[in-house]
Amino acid sequence: MKIIVPMAGRGSRLRPHTLTVPKPLIPIAGKPIVHRLVEDIAGVINQEIEEIAFIIHRSFGAPVEKDLVAIAEKLGAKGTIYYQDEPLGTGHAIMCAKESMSGPIVVAYADTLFRADFTLDTTADSVIWVKQVDDPSAFGVVQLNDKKEIVDFVEKPKDFVSDLAIIGIYYFKSGETLRSELQYLLDNNIVKGGEYQLTDALENMKQKGMKFVPGKVDEWMDCGNKNVTVDTNNRMLNFLHADGHNMIATSATVENSEIIQPCYIGENVVLKNSTVGPNVSLGDNTTVENTTIKNSLVQTNSVIKNAKLDNAMIGNNARFDGNFTTISIGDYSVLE
The missing domain is CATH 2.160.10.10 (Hexapeptide repeat proteins)
Structure with missing residues (x-):
């Protein structure tokens, strides 16, 4: 299993704390956000972590890169650094680590923490981790069928369709499949608001009959502002x-x-x-x-x-x- 962590944004809403330290390295209870995140993912998937790929901005510098590699090594994994120097969207960010996208992978955005106790369904093509929320209109949500499979992704719904918000952590049984779908977006310049979006790749995969299921977390904790x-x-x-x-x-x-x-x-x-x-x-x-x-x-x-x-x-x-x-x-x- 590999974990891919897009974290190239500095975290402008958390300034001045992120002027010298990228947001994912801000400590929560004495440990950097990203360190807690990958530890918790490792606990949930209950599989050996082969590699953790961190996608950062080149300006973060060598000390940050050293810290990130050390975080991976503490989990017995190889730490790899990739760069995203332009904010071109979630799909583009993940593709910056395309060399690491093989076999089963987890994609996790490094501005959130969670508590969960569920068994990862490795038979599914993808697991999208969600949290039940009071106000779904503020989030991207998933819609389920009677088999508890995901049949639709809805961004900030004005009318109620689901209260299961996407928290930004995804499992893919095949990293190669995700890479192919994201490459299709890049090759055909499929953008929204000038950015390549992961959700467009997910929609294409769903249309091809791939099975998506939710992984529900008990707690979802944000680190967006002070x-x-x-x-x-x-x-x-x-x-x-x-x-x-x-x-x-x-x-x-x-x-x-x-x-x-x-x-x-x-x-x-x-x-x-x-x-x-x-x-x-x-x-x-x-x-x-x-x-x-x-x-x-x-x-x-x-x-x-x-x-x-x-x-x-x-x-x-x-x-x-x-x-x-x-x-x-x-x-x-x-x-x-």
Whole structure:
């Protein structure tokens, strides 16, 4: 099995945090989004992962590429880097990794996390992972027949046709078939809004009689902007805590401070005269002093003093000294 991860977009809605770090590498409960994503996929498909192909923008740089290859290697897989330098759509992005599209593959967009407990139907030509939602009009949805097979894809339906939203993770029994269908779009310049769309290839495959089935997830967590990313961090901390994970590093120093679970406390974190939690992630080498902080995500090597923070997101190498209650600070920012 191979996993293909298109992630060339920087994540403009999450600025300033994505000015120096691509969105898929933003940590959630101490681990990059894309790392959690591929781990969870590996758990669901319950098969050996041969290769993980990451499709990035060339400007991400060598350190990012090294981190991504390391993520693949931690799962016992080969890590491969491909480039998409122009935003030409989902279909085009996947085709940037065409050399890796052989055998069974999973395509997963690296801006979402999930929790699921289902058995992958490897007899189907494709499995499209979906989540039941309250407002289907905001999503692309799938329509099922009485055999629970997918018979239609509808983008943001004005009238109700289904409440099963497509979350952006797909299984294909044959990577070669998907590659052929996407190549057809490119060769014939089949575009919508100037972009080559994966859904057009899916529609062609369905018209040829291929079997599509849904894979339902229990939880679907977005990382699109600051508020939803902080919320996703909160939810992930609760899931991990309920699963019995210890998320406090033994190298952390706690002086006259209280930690209210669930929290992630990274390596060499220092807490002084502070109350931390619930729902707080503190990255490695961060110092928190004379502060109350809850429902917040702080990355690495930052210093927070004399603060009362809630629903905050603070980047790497930041310094904050103040009395604000909600804030979003990018990398290398200083507020004193």
